[in-house]
Ligand SMILES: [Zn+2]
C-alpha cells in the first residue's frame with residue numbers, strides 16, 4: 174500500500190521535528206505521495222510555532238516539488254469539552270485541521286468518560302477535518318461512541334503511523350478501533366505524522382492493521398488524493414492545480 178495523501182506531518186517550525194517544508198515535499202515526491210499536509214502544532218503545545226506561522230501560509234506555493242500542498246495545523250484538544258487551542262479566526266488561516274489530544278497540553282482528569290465527552294463535543298466543531306491519533310493509552314475512551322460521533326458528524330479519523338510505532342498500546346488498540354470504523358462505514362485517512370522527511374509516506378504498521386482486519390480500500394481516503402482535494406476544495410475553496 175502506498176498512500177497518495179499524507180495529511181499530518183511536522184516541520185522544523187515545531188522544534189521536535191527536523192525537516193523543512195521543502196525537504197518534506199521533496200520526500201513526498203520521491204515516494205509517490207501526491208498530496209502533502211503540513212500540520213505543525215497549535216499554540217497549546219510547548220514548542221509550537223508562533224501564530225504568525227499559520228497567518229503567513231499565503232506565501233507558500235500551491236504545489237511544491239510537484240506535490241499538491243495543504244497548509245494546516247494539528248490543533249490541540251484542550252479539555253473534556255472538546256475546546257481547541259485556536260479559535261475560528263486563527264483556524265481560518267489553515268487549509269486542513271487535524272485535532273488531537275496530547276498529554277503535555279491538558280490539565281483535566283483523563284477518564285474514559287471525560288475523554289469520550291471531549292471527542293463528542295469536538296465532533297460538533299465544523300472547522301475540524303480529522304480526529305488525530307485516537308488509540309493512544311493516555312486518552313482512553315469509549316471507541317464505539319466516538320466512532321459513531323465521527324460518522325454522524327461526517328468527519329475523517331486518522332490511523333497514525335507514528336503513534337502505532339511509538340505510543341504504548343496504540344497498535345493493539347487500533348485493531349479494535351478501526352474494526353469499528355469498518356463496521357460503521359467510517360472513512361479513515363492514513364497519516365505518518367512524520368517529524369522527519371525520511372518518514373513521509375511510509376505506513377507499514379497502519380497497513381498491517383488495515384490488512385489484518387480486512388478494511389475496505391474504498392473507505393481509505395488516503396489511497397485517493399483527488400478525493401481529499403475535492404473535500405478541501407469544496408469546504409475551503411482551495412484551487413488546486415490540475416496534474
Ligand atoms: Zn499529535
Ligand SMILES: [Zn+2]
Nearest residue numbers: 181183247366
Ligand atoms: Zn502530529
